[in-house]
Amino acid sequence: MITNHxxxxxxxxxxxxxxxxxxxHAIHTGEMRPGERLPTEAALGERYGISRSVVREAISMxxxxxxxxxxxxxxxxxxxxxxxxxxxxxPDPSLQSIIRLLELRRALEVxxxxxxxxxxxxxxxxxxxxxxxxxxxxxEVGADGVDQDMAFHRAIAEASNNTHFTAVIDFYNRFxxxxxxxxxxxxxxxxxxxxxxIEEHQAIADAIAQGDEEAAAQAAGRHLEHAEWRLRQAPTxxxxxxxxxxxxxxx
Amino acid sequence: MITNHxxxxxxxxxxxxxxxxxxxHAIHTGEMRPGERLPTEAALGERYGISRSVVREAISMxxxxxxxxxxxxxxxxxxxxxxxxxxxxxPDPSLQSIIRLLELRRALEVxxxxxxxxxxxxxxxxxxxxxxxxxxxxxEVGADGVDQDMAFHRAIAEASNNTHFTAVIDFYNRFxxxxxxxxxxxxxxxxxxxxxxIEEHQAIADAIAQGDEEAAAQAAGRHLEHAEWRLRQAPTxxxxxxxxxxxxxxx
DNA sequence: ATTTATAATGTTGTCTGACAAATCCAGCGA
DNA sequence: TCGCTGGATTTGTCAGACAACATTATAAAT
Numbered sequence: 001m002i003t004n005h006x007x008x009x010x011x012x013x014x015x016x017x018x019x020x021x022x023x024x025h026a027i028h029t030g031e032m033r034p035g036e037r038l039p040t041e042a043a044l045g046e047r048y049g050i051s052r053s054v055v056r057e058a059i060s061m062x063x064x065x066x067x068x069x070x071x072x073x074x075x076x077x078x079x080x081x082x083x084x085x086x087x088x089x090x091p092d093p094s095l096q097s098i099i100r101l102l103e104l105r106r107a108l109e110v111x112x113x114x115x116x117x118x119x120x121x122x123x124x125x126x127x128x129x130x131x132x133x134x135x136x137x138x139x140e141v142g143a144d145g146v147d148q149d150m151a152f153h154r155a156i157a158e159a160s161n162n163t164h165f166t167a168v169i170d171f172y173n174r175f176x177x178x179x180x181x182x183x184x185x186x187x188x189x190x191x192x193x194x195x196x197x198i199e200e201h202q203a204i205a206d207a208i209a210q211g212d213e214e215a216a217a218q219a220a221g222r223h224l225e226h227a228e229w230r231l232r233q234a235p236t237x238x239x240x241x242x243x244x245x246x247x248x249x250x251x
Numbered sequence: 252m253i254t255n256h257x258x259x260x261x262x263x264x265x266x267x268x269x270x271x272x273x274x275x276h277a278i279h280t281g282e283m284r285p286g287e288r289l290p291t292e293a294a295l296g297e298r299y300g301i302s303r304s305v306v307r308e309a310i311s312m313x314x315x316x317x318x319x320x321x322x323x324x325x326x327x328x329x330x331x332x333x334x335x336x337x338x339x340x341x342p343d344p345s346l347q348s349i350i351r352l353l354e355l356r357r358a359l360e361v362x363x364x365x366x367x368x369x370x371x372x373x374x375x376x377x378x379x380x381x382x383x384x385x386x387x388x389x390x391e392v393g394a395d396g397v398d399q400d401m402a403f404h405r406a407i408a409e410a411s412n413n414t415h416f417t418a419v420i421d422f423y424n425r426f427x428x429x430x431x432x433x434x435x436x437x438x439x440x441x442x443x444x445x446x447x448x449i450e451e452h453q454a455i456a457d458a459i460a461q462g463d464e465e466a467a468a469q470a471a472g473r474h475l476e477h478a479e480w481r482l483r484q485a486p487t488x489x490x491x492x493x494x495x496x497x498x499x500x501x502x
Numbered sequence: 503a504t505t506t507a508t509a510a511t512g513t514t515g516t517c518t519g520a521c522a523a524a525t526c527c528a529g530c531g532a
Numbered sequence: 533t534c535g536c537t538g539g540a541t542t543t544g545t546c547a548g549a550c551a552a553c554a555t556t557a558t559a560a561a562t
Contacts, residue, residue, distance in 0.1 A: 073524030
């Protein structure tokens, strides 16, 4: 191995991580702009005086962090929309843990509903109403309508026109899917529950349609409060395991 | 290269990603428990019929996702608290973008204040009040007190006793630091602003101390509303760049 | 026999070199 | 001008080796 040519990575920790930090810094500071191609792996190895393996490992970190994308035969490029990773603990399947998630959900969806009432475009409002119709349809066919339910809430998040909300909501929806399903498979309560849910949804959508921020926020808050109550009625032993759909990317 | 021995990774996309998915699935389903050591890189390469490079790349993904940790000479282990990465777009330094973040912040902190009023322990309440005192102290010395301000809000998030809130708040605080600083370096308005801020903080802390959920939520909402207003008063050209402290991990 | 030093083995981190697969580009021909 | 072809580039994967560190087994000493 040759001596370092540029900034010698401070000795101590992982070699690849030191290089990764330098590159992320360059991206964060805008030294490398979105879409720009970064030097070839060979060139980076030469510059830092390290082997290609280490360069690849460093770039792999950036890729997993969403800062760059690589195309075989072409090169690695700074991502168009650089992201940072927020790491959250995977909720265990306990009722307590699900309720903690519901609290987060309440925080976000109340405010999302408020913003949606304020900023929704006509087409976004249409999508919200379509989602409601989809739920009705699913219920009539005898399905649980959980996917449609989540689509409804996602449509509201989209109507907030703030990507942060959709990102976080998408995140926890994965873990809530099973919990919601459980409350809908409770045979004895299912009908009354669904009637409640649909009524609550209607209230949210109406408020958003009328552009009444406060009413939308309150309706969303009520819906989430009741959701927690409905969850508590469900037999806790059904919450044993959060299913792993396997369709999502590992990173 | 030898033929695949176990589940042949479905051909098509990145080889390393396919392996990463299988491993994440094993962890998510609990097939591999936290703390457990996973097979050596050589063994995994043998099992899937791939080279060690690919195995390393796959494990690198899991590492970056917070699912495993590796120790040289020892092995790779399933993380004690497995996490999933939520990727959020890095906000650009525009006023518009900062305000989108403030909206997220408002959603979380209003609810965090509500939960804190409901569940704060005595020691958590003490920490909130200490943070307030720290702000006073910093201001008297002539510092901007931004760090102390963020510590105050973090103390409230902690008092909510819901780790999701602290995680998300920690995340966006990094990007808000600069913006808040800007509003405090506005010489002409600084004194009146700080007086407002301190008064609003006091209202939140009092409501939390008294266990008044609704008052806490409203006080927090007002504070964040006013924060947005104060930000809008700041000269926009100061928002040019979000500083990169370089102290945070690249991933 | 227990404890301490030492050797042997195992595992991840890094280096080196090679080939495969995909992309890019320049030049050629119609 | 346009499309095609061939070579040059570049990332993905393979293979084997050594270094750094950790763990375990062995030997030594008290």
